[in-house]
Amino acid sequence: MSIKKDSVFENYLLSDHERKNFSILELIRRNGPLTRADISKVTDLNIVTISNYITNYINKKLVLEGGMESSTGGRKPVLVKLNEASGYAIGLDIGHMDASGANMVGLVTNLAGNVINKIKKFRPKENINKLIDASLDVIEELLNKKEIQKDKVKGVGIGIGGVIDDNFGTVRDMTKNGMRVNYTAIENRIEQKFGFPAFVGNDATFAAFGEKMHALPMNVEDVIYMYSDVGSGIIIKGSMYCGATGSAGELRINYPPPNGEYLQFSKNISFLLSTGLDLGLVNQAKKLIKEEDVQSSIIEFCSNNLDNLVTENIIEAAKSGDTLAIELLEDASVNLGIRVAYLVNLFNPEIVIIGGGIEKAGNLFLEPLRRTIRKWAFEEPANVVKIIPAKLGEDSVALGAASVIIRNVFIQA
Numbered sequence: 001m002s003i004k005k006d007s008v009f010e011n012y013l014l015s016d017h018e019r020k021n022f023s024i025l026e027l028i029r030r031n032g033p034l035t036r037a038d039i040s041k042v043t044d045l046n047i048v049t050i051s052n053y054i055t056n057y058i059n060k061k062l063v064l065e066g067g068m069e070s071s072t073g074g075r076k077p078v079l080v081k082l083n084e085a086s087g088y089a090i091g092l093d094i095g096h097m098d099a100s101g102a103n104m105v106g107l108v109t110n111l112a113g114n115v116i117n118k119i120k121k122f123r124p125k126e127n128i129n130k131l132i133d134a135s136l137d138v139i140e141e142l143l144n145k146k147e148i149q150k151d152k153v154k155g156v157g158i159g160i161g162g163v164i165d166d167n168f169g170t171v172r173d174m175t176k177n178g179m180r181v182n183y184t185a186i187e188n189r190i191e192q193k194f195g196f197p198a199f200v201g202n203d204a205t206f207a208a209f210g211e212k213m214h215a216l217p218m219n220v221e222d223v224i225y226m227y228s229d230v231g232s233g234i235i236i237k238g239s240m241y242c243g244a245t246g247s248a249g250e251l252r253i254n255y256p257p258p259n260g261e262y263l264q265f266s267k268n269i270s271f272l273l274s275t276g277l278d279l280g281l282v283n284q285a286k287k288l289i290k291e292e293d294v295q296s297s298i299i300e301f302c303s304n305n306l307d308n309l310v311t312e313n314i315i316e317a318a319k320s321g322d323t324l325a326i327e328l329l330e331d332a333s334v335n336l337g338i339r340v341a342y343l344v345n346l347f348n349p350e351i352v353i354i355g356g357g358i359e360k361a362g363n364l365f366l367e368p369l370r371r372t373i374r375k376w377a378f379e380e381p382a383n384v385v386k387i388i389p390a391k392l393g394e395d396s397v398a399l400g401a402a403s404v405i406i407r408n409v410f411i412q413a
Contacts, residue, residue: 018411020045024053025082025410028063029112030218033079054080061086062111062413084110087409088148090139090156091402093394094131095123096203096230096277096356104131105398106138108148111406113214113399117145120394132186136193143194153196154409157401158186159203161230166246171200199404202242203397204249207390208233209240210400211353213407215391222349225390228277228356229336232343233400240404251339277356278311279332285314288324296324315361329361330368337372344377344385355390362389 014022023043028034040050057063057080064083089109095102104123108116119138123131139156160183163172169184183200190198208225212235216223225233232249234241242248252274286306288294297320299306301313318325340352352373358365370387377385392399 014411020049020053021413022407022410024050025057025062025413026218028080028082029406029410032081033066034081035077035079037077039080057413060413062409082112084112084114085152087111087152087154088116089154089402089405089409090142091206091398091400091405092135092138092156092158093203093206093397093401094135094158094160096161096227103394104134104138105394106142107395107398107402108142108146109399109402109406111409113403113406115395115399116148117142118395119145132189135186136189139190139194150195153194155197155199155405156190156194157206157404158198158200159206159397159401160200161203163250164200164202164242164246166242199401201401201404202231202233202246202249203227204231204233205240205242206233206398206400206404207355207392207396208235208353208400209407210392210396210398210403211355211390212238213403214399216351220350222347223351223353224340224343224347224349225353225355225396226336226340228358229279229339230274230277230356234347236347275332275335279336279358281311281314281328281332282309284328284331285309285324294324297322298325311357312360315364318361318364326364329365332358333365333369334372337369338376340369340387341373341376341382344373344381348381349385351386351388353388353390355396359389 020043024039024045027039027042036047036050036054039045039054040047043050054063058065061083063080065078065080087110089111091107091109093105095104102123104121105118106120107118110116119141121134121138123134135158143150143153160171164183165171165180169182169187170180171183172180187198187200190196204225204227207227208223211225212220212223221235221238223235225235227233229251232251234249285296285298286309289296289299289306296317298309298314298317301316302309314325314328318329336358343349344352354366354369366387366389373385373387374382390396
């Protein structure tokens with residue numbers, strides 16, 4: 001079973017048959033083994049329809065029959081479960097372009113989304129074009145790490161940071177003065193070398209879908225994933241919202257050239273400018289400690305060398321009670337909270353997930369963030385939304401990318 005490439009992001013163009021495929025198979029993936037009657041009850045589809053769909057899945061070896069459910073009388077109903085080993089999906093997180101020395105994470109999952117192989121590699125801060133070879137190496141290593149039948153690999157999803165233009169197959173690398181590069185080169189080389197389809201998408205969008213598929217209840221349909229302040233992933237009615245060209249979810253504005261009126265105007269909208277994956281914490285801490293001689297234990301957590309300072313050091317210092325670190329986290333949470341409040345008003349989500357690494361600070365960051373959202377958002381959407389930390393951690397983008405492949409296997413069943 002191959003994946004139709006054009007169908008990956010066409011969330012709102014699904015036929016009735018495709019929607020039923022996904023709802024039935026996703027229910028079995030999450031809750032199986034189940035009886036046909038169980039599936040009928042949850043999906044609100046009649047038992048004859050369910051039986052016909054299940055027969056098709058069995059014929060395609062996507063679903064297996066096995067075992068009997070206990071019965072008070074009459075014939076015992078047969079249980080069905082997902083045939084997890086009938087296919088594999090690969091997910092690859094190239095690492096956000098805004099991060100210096102990011103990690104590239106690649107993984108292989110079965111059709112249940114269970115991780116079979118995983119690789120994490122340090123990735124120098126490179127132009128996107130230079131990451132193609134590294135992507136190929138990671139995929140090859142994943143395939144060779146454990147016995148996996150290549151003909152069962154349904155595709156690879158690749159999460160990448162930047163402004164996507166799916167019409168032209170480009171991504172704008174915001175760390176290189178907004179330079180656009182062609183991401184279809186990655187897709188083409190993967191398809192030529194390995195023989196299975198490849199799909200590039202926005203990392204925050206994939207992270208949102210990963211959390212939706214693996215960390216949230218099935219009935220949660222409206223979700224926003226905050227990739228720090230460099231982007232957001234949007235789930236509407238259970239589907240990824242990618243926009244007209246795939247670039248939906250970018251929080252930053254296109255910062256104009258610093259000339260005349262634009263420079264003066266931009267000074268008044270600084271809260272719309274991205275402070276980076278670390279929310280500006282590292283630079284701000286360095287400035288206060290170096291230039292203003294603010295006393296802090298932060299320096300102890302980076303081995304007395306501020307050149308080695310990373311966000312995790314500031315979080316550790318805050319958890320130890322360091323005043324400066326706590327204040328830095330609170331200031332960053334207010335800045336991000338204003339942006340989230342705007343999105344809460346705009347999309348009225350059930351859940352906002354905070355990811356990108358800052359969620360490791362726990363309530364030191366999340367509580368002031370929640371207070372800020374309650375202050376700046378309208379009461380009605382603010383009363384409904386739950387602000388929670390990401391559950392998938394460093395695997396969120398790669399697992400979401402693999403989940404996109406699984407979703408499309410289900411849809412096309």
